[in-house]
Amino acid sequence: MADKNEILSVVLFGSGMVILLIMGMLPSGQLLFNVIALIFSIICVSVSVLMFASKDLFYMFEPIMKMKNKVAVINSEEPYYMSPNGASVLIRTDTGVYATSFVKIPVYSSSTNMTDEEKFNFSGLFARLVGLSKDPMRISSQLYMINKDEYISRINAKLNEVQERYNTLQNDKSAQKSALDRAKGEVTMWHNLLDNVSRANSLSLSAYASITVIGGTEDEAVNLASLKADEIAVAISTTLGVMATVASGNEIRVFIEPDYLLPPGTVGGMMKSKALQSNT
Amino acid sequence: MDEKTIIYLAGSLAIAFLTLITDFKFGLPGLIAALLSFFAIIIILMLAFADFLIYPIFTKMLNIATIPAKDYIIPKTGDAVIKYTNGIYYATGYLTANIYGYTFAAEQIEDADAAMAAAPEKWERAIMNIKFPFKFNVISVAEDIQKYRDEIETKRGLLEFQYSKETSSTNPNPMGLEAIQRQINVMQARIDRISQGEKPLNALMYIETTAVGVSEKEAIDNLSNQLNELQTVFNIMDISITRVTGSEVYHLFKFNYMIPSLKELSNIFQSQG
Numbered sequence: 001m002a003d004k005n006e007i008l009s010v011v012l013f014g015s016g017m018v019i020l021l022i023m024g025m026l027p028s029g030q031l032l033f034n035v036i037a038l039i040f041s042i043i044c045v046s047v048s049v050l051m052f053a054s055k056d057l058f059y060m061f062e063p064i065m066k067m068k069n070k071v072a073v074i075n076s077e078e079p080y081y082m083s084p085n086g087a088s089v090l091i092r093t094d095t096g097v098y099a100t101s102f103v104k105i106p107v108y109s110s111s112t113n114m115t116d117e118e119k120f121n122f123s124g125l126f127a128r129l130v131g132l133s134k135d136p137m138r139i140s141s142q143l144y145m146i147n148k149d150e151y152i153s154r155i156n157a158k159l160n161e162v163q164e165r166y167n168t169l170q171n172d173k174s175a176q177k178s179a180l181d182r183a184k185g186e187v188t189m190w191h192n193l194l195d196n197v198s199r200a201n202s203l204s205l206s207a208y209a210s211i212t213v214i215g216g217t218e219d220e221a222v223n224l225a226s227l228k229a230d231e232i233a234v235a236i237s238t239t240l241g242v243m244a245t246v247a248s249g250n251e252i253r254v255f256i257e258p259d260y261l262l263p264p265g266t267v268g269g270m271m272k273s274k275a276l277q278s279n280t
Numbered sequence: 281m282d283e284k285t286i287i288y289l290a291g292s293l294a295i296a297f298l299t300l301i302t303d304f305k306f307g308l309p310g311l312i313a314a315l316l317s318f319f320a321i322i323i324i325l326m327l328a329f330a331d332f333l334i335y336p337i338f339t340k341m342l343n344i345a346t347i348p349a350k351d352y353i354i355p356k357t358g359d360a361v362i363k364y365t366n367g368i369y370y371a372t373g374y375l376t377a378n379i380y381g382y383t384f385a386a387e388q389i390e391d392a393d394a395a396m397a398a399a400p401e402k403w404e405r406a407i408m409n410i411k412f413p414f415k416f417n418v419i420s421v422a423e424d425i426q427k428y429r430d431e432i433e434t435k436r437g438l439l440e441f442q443y444s445k446e447t448s449s450t451n452p453n454p455m456g457l458e459a460i461q462r463q464i465n466v467m468q469a470r471i472d473r474i475s476q477g478e479k480p481l482n483a484l485m486y487i488e489t490t491a492v493g494v495s496e497k498e499a500i501d502n503l504s505n506q507l508n509e510l511q512t513v514f515n516i517m518d519i520s521i522t523r524v525t526g527s528e529v530y531h532l533f534k535f536n537y538m539i540p541s542l543k544e545l546s547n548i549f550q551s552q553g
Contacts, residue, residue, distance in 0.1 A: 041313030079349035
């Protein structure tokens with residue numbers, strides 16, 4: 001069945017040819033006909049450009065025609081939604097439901113410990129990995145910022161706790177000097193730890209594979225994606241000798257959402273310290 | 281260029297050319313129309329071979345921003361996707377990273393072997409120099425080996441025929457002969473690789489990075505810095521790198537949630553990278 005853009009291009013081609021035929025039949029020499037020919041010519045060239053543009057930019061035609069305040073809206077809804085089991089990302093289109101699943105590839109070996117032959121073999125394994133699937137598969141290696149929000153809040157809680165203990169000891173006349181010194185040391189330690197953790201960016205490297213399947217219904221797409229993901233996980237495990245597993249929930253969001261790639265709390269702290277540095 | 285593009289190109293150029301020819305019989309208005317038809321032909325050719333140049337010019341001129349999904353916006357420059365959430369702007373940009381172009385240009389299997397042995401170390405060195413989030417993506421599809429081999433052998437046969445035709449001519453061109461011989465060597469190297477067990481692949485590689493900022497401008501500026509740094513760092517791997525702009529940015533944004541079919545892939549990416 002022809003796509004909408006194919007139908008549009010046939011209509012454009014047909015109308016362009018008809019206008020061209022009428023234009024060819026116009027008598028020349030009179031100003032009125034010359035001006036009519038100019039108008040027809042403008043329509044014809046616009047049709048020819050639109051026809052070619054419809055091949056790749058068809059998705060932009062409707063948003064541009066309906067745009068307000070110079071903003072063309074292709075899609076005003078969420079870019080995806082999660083499957084009920086949290087193992088796939090779903091997109092509903094006119095042609096069906098697309099389900100994408102992700103397989104985590106834990107690779108811990110480093111080239112520093114490898115001989116030249118081992119390095120060559122490792123590259124060969126990667127080449128085999130890339131050629132695993134007859135359907136399009138994406139292999140990604142992602143460097144992302146570790147979410148330290150929870151870790152920072154734990155350090156903060158601990159710091160508040162020792163700070164309070166230190167204050168109590170300070171006010172207590174009977175407190176031993178050694179206990180006071182120890183509490184003071186603890187406060188300094190947690191302060192330093194908090195400073196170090198907030199100052200430096202902690203990055204982590206992950207590798208994963210992703211595949212997409214199309215199904216008539218949501219259930220069909222999710223089941224097919226799960227099957228395909230399991231198949232890919234087994235093939236990767238066998239090829240690389242690692243335990244590849246299917247990602248779910250927030251693990252997937254780290255791979256696809258920018259605010260999980262750079263967690264807001266961690267980024268906020270980073271931006272605040274950058275602003276303070278530039279002020280001083 | 282695929283079959284569909286050729287049909288579209290032929291159809292639209294036919295209308296533009298016929299209009300151009302017809303225009304000349306209508307005096308001065310006809311000449312103006314001919315000039316417009318000539319520009320239309322140039323625009324069609326640019327859309328066919330360099331749409332990444334035309335699209336941003338169009339969106340910049342008309343000042344059009346695009347919303348590809350809720351909370352995301354592609355600015356009029358068409359070179360980034362911006363998400364605004366939790367008071368922070370996240371700007372994501374893309375680079376093409378054509379690694380296999382290099383491998384085929386090398387022609388010699390020995391060179392490819394050396395490149396493969398050096399790859400893990402180069403990769404680790406590159407990673408160690410990057411202090412911000414990024415993704416290196418390879419979308420691949422294994423081809424039908426027999427079909428691919430048949431295609432390559434046909435091409436080699438055709439080149440050998442051209443070579444023998446050139447040598448038997450009265451005045452053979454040594455430069456032309458050398459060029460044909462080089463192409464025959466490339467085809468032979470590919471056949472040898474398949475015979476050694478390598479799988480033919482269709483692959484698309486791209487690098488993606490995200491930068492943050494308290495304003496849209498700051499996020500885009502930081503993104504440009506990160507993309508420049510990635511270009512410098514990945515030069516070590518002999519990868520041909522180009523920044524992606526135009527409609528392809530929208531498609532790459534969608535790839536995060538849905539990997540396209542081989543047909544869609546070849547339709548979208550013909551000229552860039």
